[in-house]
Amino acid sequence: MFDKLIERLKNESIPYKENIRLRDYTTFQIGGNCPLAVSPETAAQMQTVTTWLLENDCPYFVLGKGSNILASDNGYDGVLILTQSLRTIEKNENTVRCGAGVSLSKLCAFAASHALSGLEFAWGIPGSVGGAVYMNAGAYGGEIVDVIKSATFLEEDGTIRTLPAEELDLTYRHSCFTGTKRIILEAEFSLHPDEKEAISARMDDYIGRRTSKQPLDKPSAGSTFKRPKGGYASALIEQCGLKGFTIGGAQVSEKHSGFLINCGDATAADMEALIHHVQRVVKEQTGFSLECEVIHLGF
Ligand SMILES: Cc1cc2nc3c(=O)[nH]c(=O)nc-3n(C[C@H](O)[C@H](O)[C@H](O)COP(=O)(O)OP(=O)(O)OC[C@H]3O[C@@H](n4cnc5c(N)ncnc54)[C@H](O)[C@@H]3O)c2cc1C
Numbered sequence: 274m275f276d277k278l279i280e281r282l283k284n285e286s287i288p289y290k291e292n293i294r295l296r297d298y299t300t301f302q303i304g305g306n307c308p309l310a311v312s313p314e315t316a317a318q319m320q321t322v323t324t325w326l327l328e329n330d331c332p333y334f335v336l337g338k339g340s341n342i343l344a345s346d347n348g349y350d351g352v353l354i355l356t357q358s359l360r361t362i363e364k365n366e367n368t369v370r371c372g373a374g375v376s377l378s379k380l381c382a383f384a385a386s387h388a389l390s391g392l393e394f395a396w397g398i399p400g401s402v403g404g405a406v407y408m409n410a411g412a413y414g415g416e417i418v419d420v421i422k423s424a425t426f427l428e429e430d431g432t433i434r435t436l437p438a439e440e441l442d443l444t445y446r447h448s449c450f451t452g453t454k455r456i457i458l459e460a461e462f463s464l465h466p467d468e469k470e471a472i473s474a475r476m477d478d479y480i481g482r483r484t485s486k487q488p489l490d491k492p493s494a495g496s497t498f499k500r501p502k503g504g505y506a507s508a509l510i511e512q513c514g515l516k517g518f519t520i521g522g523a524q525v526s527e528k529h530s531g532f533l534i535n536c537g538d539a540t541a542a543d544m545e546a547l548i549h550h551v552q553r554v555v556k557e558q559t560g561f562s563l564e565c566e567v568i569h570l571g572f
């Protein structure tokens with residue numbers, strides 16, 4: 274099915290890999306195979322690839338750093354579009370513009386090295402800029418919505434558009450990209466000058482809090498569930514006695530009950546069963562419905 278696309282990728286020197294393992298591309302380290310992963314290096318290459326996929330009615334999924342993804346044991350029978358090669362990063366006065374594939378860590382470190390503040394909250398979130406904008410990622414009182422100035426993306430019809438922050442519909446773990454096939458190409462962030470030492474001190478404080486409270490040494494996708502209105506998923510799960518509850522290789526972290534972790538050999542089926550068990554028990558015992566934050570691929 275992909276022979277013609279592969280021929281085109283070769284002709285246009287667009288990097289790709291065949292038969293990849295999704296577990297190698299997700300922080301959960303779970304998931305079967307995918308026949309083709311393409312890594313466009315420019316907006317024009319991204320346009321070429323998506324135009325071809327749309328014309329041929331071929332399913333595709335955009336993957337950043339795979340830090341919020343549960344991939345099926347059966348893999349994904351479509352094309353994975355990797356953003357990892359969209360890696361430009363530049364500063365103009367207090368604005369930083371960067372490609373969707375840049376890691377948040379890199380962006381934070383870049384801002385800090387130029388004595389620009391605003392992104393400290395994102396230090397330690399293991400996602401890409403594209404994934405963070407898609408999710409409106411946040412921590413410790415900060416969110417992408419607080420610092421983003423604009424996003425440039427490929428519209429579902431293949432045209433390139435830029436929208437200002439006010440039109441990105443950024444709310445808790447949601448954006449105008451949620452559930453669409455739009456592909457974020459780059460984003461601009463409005464930051465403000467501060468002392469480098471003060472910025473570093475805040476970054477150290479956040480990473481310290483993360484390391485002491487979150488199970489960063491175990492494969493996970495961060496918080497599995499969103500915070501429900503009027504409660505904390507983590508507190509509700511602990512209250513229901515589910516800390517440490519295990520199905521196969523999937524476990525509710527003993528260290529932080531909001532994180533479901535892969536103990537080494539978890540399948541997606543184990544993780545799915547654990548997610549449903551936690552949702553059912555929490556609903557029965559507390560009345561709260563827990564909505565997944567983690568995004569499913571190939572289910
Ligand atoms: C240890 C750990 C700690 C975490 N801590 C936090 C935290 O404190 N706060 C927080 O908010 N999250 C946290 N997360 C979750 C995750 O890191 C964030 O949601 C992150 O923003 C996801 O980025 P990503 O590049 O990995 O996206 P992916 O997981 O690759 O993708 C997530 C979604 O974004 C879409 N997407 C990705 N890139 C693009 C693009 N360029 N264009 C269009 N769509 C795109 C994907 O299709 C998918 O639907 C944590 C995860 C882990 C493993």
Ligand SMILES: NC(=O)C1=CN([C@@H]2O[C@H](COP(=O)(O)OP(=O)(O)OC[C@H]3O[C@@H](n4cnc5c(N)ncnc54)[C@H](OP(=O)(O)O)[C@@H]3O)[C@@H](O)[C@H]2O)C=CC1
Nearest residue numbers: 300376378379382397398399400488489490491492493494
């Ligand atoms: N539990 C889990 O499943 C996982 C947990 N984590 C945790 O999440 C946190 C963040 O992960 P991640 O985003 O991958 O972060 P990393 O610390 O691995 O850094 C990612 C990239 O950011 C850039 N970078 C990091 N630090 C600096 C610096 N001081 N100066 C300049 N550039 C820098 C580098 O980019 P470049 O190499 O391009 O220069 C680096 O490769 C970590 O604490 C990690 O332990 C991460 C993944 C999975």
Ligand SMILES: C=C(O[C@H]1[C@H](O)[C@@H](CO)O[C@H](OP(=O)(O)OP(=O)(O)OC[C@H]2O[C@@H](n3ccc(=O)[nH]c3=O)[C@H](O)[C@@H]2O)[C@@H]1NC(C)=O)C(=O)O
Nearest residue numbers: 412413494495496498499500505507508511528529530531
């Ligand atoms: C890791 C993620 O983001 C994290 C982000 O890092 C942290 C820090 O700001 O705050 C959120 O976690 P969280 O809601 O679990 O926040 P925490 O402050 O750690 O805990 C909330 C409450 O639950 C309690 N708690 C936490 C862990 C636990 O095992 N038991 C427990 O009872 C805490 O005492 C606190 O009262 C984000 N999660 C969501 C779903 O909003 C992610 O989205 O993937």
